[in-house]
Amino acid sequence: MTVFDDGERPRGGGPWPIWGIPLVLSLCGLVMIASLSLRNSMTGGSPYAQIVKQCVFFLSGLVLMFACAFSSLRRFRRWSGLLWFIALLLLVGTLIPGLGVRVGGARRWLDLRLMRFQPLEFLLLAVPLFLADRLDRSRREGFQGFLRPTLMVTLLSILPLLFQPNLGGTILVTLICLMMHVENRGWRYPLMGGAFMVVLFVSLVMIEPYRMRRFLAFWDPWSDPMNKGFQIIQGLVAFCNGRLFGVGIGKGLQEDEYLPAAQTDYIFPAIGEEFGLAGTLFLLSLYAVWTIRAYRIYRRCSNPFLSVLTLGLTMSIIGPMFINIGGVTKLMPLTGIPLPFVSAGGSAMLFMWAKVGILMRINKISLGEGRREREPEGC
DSSP: OOTTOOSSOOOOOOSHHHHHHHHHHHHHHHHHHHHHHGGGGGGTSOTTHHHHHHHHHHHHHHHHHHHHHTSOHHHHHHTHHHHHHHHHHHHHHTTSBTTEEEETTEEEEEEOSSSEEOHHHHHHHHHHHHHHHHHHHOOOOHHHHIIIIIIHHHHHHHHHHHHTTOHHHHHHHHHHHHHHHHHHHOSHHHHHHHHHHHHHHHHHHHHOHHHHHHHHHHHOGGGSTTTTTHHHHHHHHHHHHHTTTOSOTTOSGGGGTOSTTTTTTTHHHHHHHHHHHHHHHHHHHHHHHHHHHHHHHHHHOOSHHHHHHHHHHHHHHHHHHHHHHHHHTTSSOOOOOOOTTTSSOHHHHHHHHHHHHHHHHHHHHHTTTTGGGTOOTTO
């Protein structure tokens, strides 16, 4: 019986909520991005450029989802180590001048000429696959079982992120790895590791001046309202302007660029302004229902590999949601993590849909519909 299991496993259901809810979220994001893109026409740019690009990413994500949903997990498991290694190489590539793109003082993107690619999103797919396989194969117990593979995979994964620097991605990868270990081996050592990582993160904030300034702006944005605190304040203003039902689509102050990064990091306040509290609660309810559905898949997985993988993939989707919404509502410092399925951006959209496809495949196997395909043990 797994750590989070508390009784009889629930019976199955159709897979449609796993892909249907992200579909609704993506469509909401497209509507919001289209509304925000209208301001491009004021500066001579095409008002349709951003929305057309996002539609291409969305359709490509759907294709990738179907490809993953109809692929054998045996292949994903067999190549999980290579995928993880490639993800690490791509992260290192962001640190190479000319290949990595510096945005806002950090190197988190690769310039692929046709598009900018964020390797963190690939890592958030590769880590659950690889660590689930390692945890299932490892026979070590106690601290040795935590040291290898969990701590080793965690440290090697976050090292390039610390050099970018990408504190939000570091926190997210660490959380995913520790929670996967909890599911497989228990709470004791992940709690110790988590305490150590908290000390490390606090130290990283204190020794880096720009991180300290960001933290102080989070703590009291009104102390520097026109500089470091401007984005936080404008996000809160957007929520206030929206009230219960919003000011209406296309009528928000973001159209005049009062809210920086409204299409990416701050799309949730933009939705709050144009659709009000009702719109934001609708989005939160969609995430809640999707999480419950993913939890039901997790509960049905009797195989350790599948249960750990399901938990890791779910955390890699829901974790960014909590980090993004916590940042824009001033519950925690903003770390530049996009809102899953909603924010503009290609890398996140593609790999989020790939995870949905794998979860659909796990759902099919857990319902016993994949037996005739002769999946190997654990897949």
